[in-house]
Amino acid sequence: MRFHALRHAATLCIVAGFAASPAAAKVISVGATTSDANEKLQEALILAEPGDTVQLGAGVWKLTDGLSLDVANVTVRGAGAGEGGSILDFAGQQGAGEGLLVTSDDVFLTGFAVLNTKGDGIKSKGADRIVYHKLRVEWTAGPKETNGAYGIYPVESSDVLIDSVFVRGASDAGIYVGQSKNIVVRDSIATENVAGIEIENSYDADVHDNIATKNTGGILVFDLPSLPMQGGHNVRVFENIVNDNSTPNFAPKGNIVASVPTGTGVLVMANRNVEIFDNVFDNNGTANVMIVGYRYEHKDPKYQPLPRQIVVRGNQHGKAGYAPKFAGGDMIAAAMGGSIPPVLWDGAGDAVVLDPVGVLSLNLPDVKTPQSEAKPAPADLSKGALPAALPTIKLPESMEAKVR
């Protein structure tokens, strides 16, 4: 486990003094307190030109409509995401599906908070090389079904960096990366969401040095059918703290995350080449690691519902499996002396588990077999052939430079 503050400090002195900005770039400052703040901020986001910074004043912005940015290479910088910083308060929101929508490339979002949006917090779509940095997205009353779905929500993008953000209260996923490629989620905190961090229908992601705590499920790696981009693969989940994911599931029924059992640490569903290593797990009542196939009916001949080439190694396992919240889980736990092993596999697809802890298989290799026909039994997954290690995700240097 590294300490990100130290890492940032170390790199700071190397790059300081070398930062250069285009001569024409300007800073557009917008204040929080005017009665037409919504209109003025939206105008600033429209009139910004590539290279410009839109500077958000400190204070609480009372916003009534979603904001959007569609200009490439713009920085939106606030005075901080905490108390006394730039707080975008959407409690009175009347329209738009999110608080802030970004649809342009090379955008840098840093140092502000987005609170209590009706829908998603910050969404970026088709926005390549986007950097989310030192942001807070929060539903301040804590877990509620009426909260918005996603906190930080990049989709259909290449090169995504999410660094040092805090998300609380999302009724789906706090940090959700969907249908994207080349992704890093690091040094962030996701708490009291249904899913803390979710990588869905995406390729090539590193999720590391995060804290996923008090969610229903900590970190999810999913692939779903009938979407333009699927076949999710090459995801590394490492050096995270994933603990106490004990919040009862508060997702609207029907949503796929509504089926995530309370007390799940890392859940892999229908993905291939996923490595889960060097994490610290503790106090996840259902399982620290769960590996399953997609068991819903679907009509997509191109969809691959099985987990494939999943590797679990080098993790620290605290208490787990003492309150399994899936059908029949309590009976299995009782039969096994009060708790199930920390790693749970439904028996579909393949996985290699090298951690020195028990694995419980439900022995349901065919995803069409109903869970009621499970034949739970301990499994030894340590003998499988280890697939080649996945490479480190490398983002363009221009993105890393922004957060140093």
Place this chain on the structure above:
Amino acid sequence: MKRVFAAVAAALLSASGGAALPSQTVDQALIDGDSMPPKLSAFGLFRGNDPKTPAAGIGYTLRAPLFSDYTDKHRFISIPAGQKALVAADGTIAFPVGTVLVKSFGWNDVNGGRPVETRLLIRRASGWTALPYIWDADGKDATLSLGGRRVPVSFKSPDGEAHSIRYAVPNKNQCKECHSLGGEIVPIGPKARNFILDPAASDKLRSLYFENPAMLKPTMPQWDDPKAGSVATRARAYLDVNCAHCHNPAGSASNSGLFLRWTDDPTGVNYGIGKRPTAAGRGSGGMDFAIAPGDPDHSFLIYRLESTDPGIAMPEVGRSTVHREGAALLRQWIAEMPKASH
């Protein structure tokens, strides 16, 4: 519509004028340039700044218009002198550089029928530009409003129900959210399958602006005319107009995998039938499918159309009221589908 035609004819054909309104000339250089004038009058698109009286151009309507809080919409096209629009074989309409699509929004019982806002879609050499203007309180001119605005209005919908809403004039980016195709702005409404040129316009006038006006024959049924087609085809026409500008593989909702164009396979999962929610969030309303055949009450497509909560409502922009008549048609369509076993 006759009044529009009369004014257009007067502007085009009469040298001496004689109309009561002061004549005005379309500022083609301003249209072709790259500026965003703060006042709508700068374009000279109207005679006497009356948004219902074009200085030049031709009026049009749509067989199925996009629902926008029951607004009455007044539309016309200004095409530069000597240029013509071309209807392609696939039904798309290619407008020449310098074209302006002018659309004014209002209600008969608000502001004495004067519009609240006028949106311009301008075809410049660099592509289409969307500019929103809000009419000033005195109704004499309209002011550029890039950031959008909430305008409180009270009106009655056709069924007599009274509505008091904070009508949302979209900001410039929101124009693009709906008008985006593959990242570029494109017109939504003017497609041959849905397009009706001012029926009062003469053949001469049609030929003046369109290379092949005979190609403008709407093929989609009128959604609210039971005699125009089956419930299913009318529902699909409604979905095409109200949803498919985002719900197509190159639109703003491409990531949803829900595609609702007139040309999409209406039996496929990507048309919503048996499609589970993916990024719907609260929009799923606790339901398993976008469309549950035979069961509109458990189809979250209906749930989203009948909501005005920003975290649930579809479309995400451009609507603060529920389109009861549209939702009723879609309910009937789903109710008539044979139930599927899930």
